[in-house]
Amino acid sequence: MNKGKDNKPHIGIYGRRNVGKSSFINALTGTDTAIISDIAGTTTDPVKKSIEIFGIGPAILVDTAGIDDTGELGKKRIRKTQETIAHIDLAIVLISNNIFDSFELTLIQKFDYYKVDYVIIHNKEDVEKLSNNTLNKIKQHTKAPIETCSVLESSNIAEVIELLKISTPQNAYQKTSLLGNIIGKNDIVMLITPVDSEAPEGRMILPQAMAIRDVLDNNAVNIVLKETEVEAFFSKNDIKPNLVITDSQAFNYVSEIIPRNIPLTGFSVLFAHIRGPFEDYVKGAEKISKLNDGDKILILESCVHQVSCEDIGRFKLPNWIRNFSGKKLEFDVAAGLSEIKNPITDYSLVIQCGGCMITKKQLISRLKPALDAEIAVTNYGIAIAYMNGILERAIEPFMINESVIHE
Ligand code: SF4
Missing domain, CATH: 3.40.50.300 (P-loop containing nucleotide triphosphate hydrolases)
Incomplete structure (x- = not known):
């Protein structure tokens, strides 16, 4: 490793x-x-x-x-x-x-x-x-x-x-490599990254930059492209990637294009695996199907950044969850590592970002009160994969030696 x-x-x-x-x-x-x-x-x-x-x-x-x-x-x-x-x-x-x-x-x-x-x-x-x-x-x-x-x-x-x-x-x-236990030397890793209003001008966001570097550290090969180019790539090339990592927001679209025999996961799932309580995240995603009217959901973002109308934690994710569940839900967002204002027991579900900016220790401590109170906890990528019906596929690359898929 x-x-x-x-x-x-x-x-x-x-x-x-x-x-x-x-x-x-x-x-x-x-x-x-x-x-x-x-x-x-x-x-x-x-x-x-x-x-x-x-x-x-x-x-x-x-x-x-x-x-x-x-x-x-x-x-x-x-x-x-x-x-x-x-x-x-x-x-x-x-x-x-x-x-x-x-x-x-x-x-x-x-x-x-x-x-x-x-x-x-x-x-x-x-x-x-x-x-x-x-x-x-x-x-x-x-x-x-x-x-x-x-x-x-x-x-x-x-x-x-x-x-x-x-x-x-x-x-x-x-550090443990992000990908070291799922890719090998000379493997081809395809990284699908969005370039929307959330993407910083002229550079990659940190989770993508870290994944690219990790592929190189593992002496493997990066193919980096936008989701709009994926279909053309597969129709023009015979190259079969050993792993595809997509931005979680493109999960649904990408999963229909990438042949089922090619492992597919998301950047956020990758970080969930390396930084978070992975099993808890996977089990916690099921709570999205069991939410009731009036339930409160806490979104945890581990860094403070400028908010745009395409912000995933504040706008996109809440909208997807409302549409998926059909329930009237309330969302709170806590950014950085600041104190969570309301008692954790106010919430039915806690959804954590990838946490690329913080240590595993910091992330686990942040989630500890919720886990101790037995409140369902999941992460952005795993929640999105769950709502798109492809959670099993998205966590498959990490399941070689683990057994956390739904019983
Ligand atoms: S810490 Fe969380 S919100 Fe900040 S860039 Fe990383 S994944 Fe995104």
């Missing part, structure tokens, strides 16, 4: 006000661009900073506000700090002066909920060393690795970096 560098791991730094979080980041990065102040509670919105970790490569450090903040603004800061937990790959709990109490324990519970690995660092060793009492107290509550340092004296920083290196989950910085 093809491996390489993918998304940068996100490492969140958590702790009370003035345990030295921002100075700690500066010590790790060797710069002084994080916000530092002697006044407790200076950090407001989480601040991101790039870092290079030897053995891992580029990573993003996320500096957060104090978990013991007070007042109305403090509560907002704490909420923003807690929101970050769902989106990180590794957490650092920074403590000092032998204080490890309810604030830290609440954090740890959240890490456990989102299955986030974490380490505990006792900073300001120049002021007060980690005592055996505190060490034992920490060990009563967690098996997380513990390290000590003094940012002020720059002592033990190399050991802390080594701990981050061994504690960062490998899947946060190594």
